Amino acid sequence: MSDLLRVENLTTWLATESGIVTAVDDVSFSVRAGRTLALVGESGSGKSMTCSSIMRLLPGNGRIAGGRVLFEGEDLLAKSPAGMEAIRGRKIGMIVQDPMTSLNPLLDVEDQVGEVFKYHLGDRSRRLRRPKVVDVLSRVHIPAAEKRLGSYPHEFSGGMRQRVAIALNIACAPKLLIADEPTTALDVTVQQQILALLRELQRGTGMAIILVTHDLHTVQRFCDEVAIMYAGRIVEQGPVSEIFARPAHPYTQGLLRALPQLGSQEERLPLIPGQPPSLSSLPPGCRFAPRCPRATDLCRTEYPDWMATSGETRRSACWYADEVLG
Amino acid sequence: MLRYLTIRIAQSIVTVLLVTMIIFVIIRLIGDPTHLMLPPEATEADRELLRQQMGLSDPVVVQYWRYLLQLLHGDMGMSYRFSLPALDVVLGRIGPTLLLTCTSLAIGILVGVPLGVASAVRPDGWIDFLAKGIALFGQAAPPFFFGLIFVLVFSVQLGWLPTSGYGGPQYLIMPSIALGWYSAAGLMRLTRSNMMEVLTSEYVKMARIKGVPERAVVYKHALKNAALPVLTFASLQFGILMGGAVSIESVFAWPGMGKLILDSIANLDYAVVQAAVTLSALMFTAINLTVDLLYAYIDPRIRYA
Numbered sequence: 001m002s003d004l005l006r007v008e009n010l011t012t013w014l015a016t017e018s019g020i021v022t023a024v025d026d027v028s029f030s031v032r033a034g035r036t037l038a039l040v041g042e043s044g045s046g047k048s049m050t051c052s053s054i055m056r057l058l059p060g061n062g063r064i065a066g067g068r069v070l071f072e073g074e075d076l077l078a079k080s081p082a083g084m085e086a087i088r089g090r091k092i093g094m095i096v097q098d099p100m101t102s103l104n105p106l107l108d109v110e111d112q113v114g115e116v117f118k119y120h121l122g123d124r125s126r127r128l129r130r131p132k133v134v135d136v137l138s139r140v141h142i143p144a145a146e147k148r149l150g151s152y153p154h155e156f157s158g159g160m161r162q163r164v165a166i167a168l169n170i171a172c173a174p175k176l177l178i179a180d181e182p183t184t185a186l187d188v189t190v191q192q193q194i195l196a197l198l199r200e201l202q203r204g205t206g207m208a209i210i211l212v213t214h215d216l217h218t219v220q221r222f223c224d225e226v227a228i229m230y231a232g233r234i235v236e237q238g239p240v241s242e243i244f245a246r247p248a249h250p251y252t253q254g255l256l257r258a259l260p261q262l263g264s265q266e267e268r269l270p271l272i273p274g275q276p277p278s279l280s281s282l283p284p285g286c287r288f289a290p291r292c293p294r295a296t297d298l299c300r301t302e303y304p305d306w307m308a309t310s311g312e313t314r315r316s317a318c319w320y321a322d323e324v325l326g
Numbered sequence: 327m328l329r330y331l332t333i334r335i336a337q338s339i340v341t342v343l344l345v346t347m348i349i350f351v352i353i354r355l356i357g358d359p360t361h362l363m364l365p366p367e368a369t370e371a372d373r374e375l376l377r378q379q380m381g382l383s384d385p386v387v388v389q390y391w392r393y394l395l396q397l398l399h400g401d402m403g404m405s406y407r408f409s410l411p412a413l414d415v416v417l418g419r420i421g422p423t424l425l426l427t428c429t430s431l432a433i434g435i436l437v438g439v440p441l442g443v444a445s446a447v448r449p450d451g452w453i454d455f456l457a458k459g460i461a462l463f464g465q466a467a468p469p470f471f472f473g474l475i476f477v478l479v480f481s482v483q484l485g486w487l488p489t490s491g492y493g494g495p496q497y498l499i500m501p502s503i504a505l506g507w508y509s510a511a512g513l514m515r516l517t518r519s520n521m522m523e524v525l526t527s528e529y530v531k532m533a534r535i536k537g538v539p540e541r542a543v544v545y546k547h548a549l550k551n552a553a554l555p556v557l558t559f560a561s562l563q564f565g566i567l568m569g570g571a572v573s574i575e576s577v578f579a580w581p582g583m584g585k586l587i588l589d590s591i592a593n594l595d596y597a598v599v600q601a602a603v604t605l606s607a608l609m610f611t612a613i614n615l616t617v618d619l620l621y622a623y624i625d626p627r628i629r630y631a
Contacts, residue, residue: 057534089537101528106550116536152626
């Protein structure tokens with residue numbers, strides 16, 4: 001089965017106070033229809049910038065410096081602004097972290113959801129759009145949807161707002177949904193409901209999902225593939241089950257060790273010492289080398305090539321991937 | 327909504343009452359009009375008689391109470407200078423001032439808001455450059471200065487427009503642009519900074535994620551949110567422009583209320599000053615009330631608060 005989305009060597013620059021930094025550095029991955037890819041990493045590792053680059057909605061100080069984003073075989077980076085408008089919300093949806101700020105406070109729900117039908121399906125009349133709006137709101141389980149059409153965002157709870165945000169992103173049955181930390185701002189119980197909703201929608205429509213998260217438990221239960229990012233680069237990627245069972249990069253290993261296990265007797269979790277490097281002063285070799293227990297002189301001077309481990313399905317950017325794998 | 331409206335109207339009435347009270351007391355502190363009304367050789371007994379006839383010898387509280395009762399009947403007292411009801415004197419002059427103020431505010435909004443939006447959409451573009459220039463001049467120099475420059479260029483040098491006076495639209499052009507420039511400058515800067523902030527908000531990003539065309543993103547999603555503080559600012563501008571009209575009215579010999587108030591204060595014509603200030607306060611609170619209601623119409627979070 002061919003890839004729905006293929007990101008090739010994507011590189012994105014950000015102009016910051018300390019000069020131009022490479023927020024996304026030579027990132028490549030692909031997603032197939034109906035599958036879920038997790039983008040995992042600490043804050044500032046480039047996950048969200050990768051998503052914004054795919055949507056071509058970077059902040060004013062960002063610029064895509066190179067690479068290709070092939071969606072259904074077409075390079076999104078080569079599209080005109082109008083061409084991108086036709087794809088956003090229609091073929092690719094995206095939900096962002098904070099549902100408290102992502103909905104327009106001055107427009108009612110019917111208007112905000114209905115806009116998608118207006119601009120993508122040409123439904124000019126509000127009356128004709130109404131049944132479609134009600135339908136999509138019911139699909140994300142908003143109770144008594146037809147009674148909530150005139151409600152404004154502030155009249156909904158955080159979880160309900162995120163459901164509205166999901167509704168307007170799946171309204172046109174997109175092939176790909178990018179979920180940029182969709183549950184970070186929500187209560188734990190609501191988080192589970194939102195994830196369950198995403199899974200349900202995916203089963204019904206076969207859309208692919210890119211889930212940005214730093215919660216490894218979510219990755220384990222929810223995703224098929226995972227790409228681990230560190231300081232702007234992907235350091236390891238492959239099927240979730242294999243990587244969680246046998247990580248092939250010391251960073252992944254460190255992350256998994258720091259994961260609290262139910263029933264564990266350990267009092268303190270083994271943390272990774274140190275902090276990720278600032279993007280404006282990256283170490284010359286492997287970016288994880290200063291924190292890595294295995295680092296050698298080679299690691300400190302040269303960025304590692306991709307090491308294929310266990311066949312073609314997964315790879316790790318570590319000189320000693322095979323040893324890490326054990 | 328009805329409750330909100332009732333509260334706001336009650337607040338407005340209290341505001342106007344306070345204004346009438348303050349001006350009533352202050353104008354009496356400035357001086358005694360009987361000195362100006364009677365010849366210098368009049369005795370203190372003559373003056374006391376006149377004061378009693380005018381009701382000025384009573385305690386201020388009593389005078390104010392009497393004034394309030396009259397006010398309820400729409401009577402604002404007599405102007406001793408014009409020997410006419412003060413209300414009629416003021417109403418005769420309020421038209422030109424309102425015309426000038428409203429035209430200036432309209433110019434300010436019609437120029438300032440679109441310029442602010444355009445310069446926020448493309449910061450450091452040529453429109454932004456132009457708008458910053460306009461704003462700089464508008465806020466750096468007082469309106470009457472532009473009035474004088476306009477007269478010099480367009481009346482004296484080019485002879486296109488009359489230097490001063492009141493009548494057809496040709497008389498309105500220069501004073502309203504001189505006054506409107508100032509409010510355009512402020513409105514442009516406020517619109518620009520609000521738009522810049524709103525354009526980086528998450529809900530504007532979400533509108534773009536939905537594939538909403540950029541025009542609708544700017545004018546529907548962003549401008550509606552950015553317009554709320556601009557609306558408040560514009561309503562405050564109305565009061566500021568009414569004040570600024572005083573100097574512009576003297577430059578262009580505009581027969582408005584500004585000069586009337588100044589002369590009435592100088593001549594201690596209590597009734598006219600009180601009537602003019604009360605009417606100004608009424609208009610100002612009416613505009614504020616309208617803006618508050620507009621706010622509630624635009625922003626649902628206020629409606630239910």
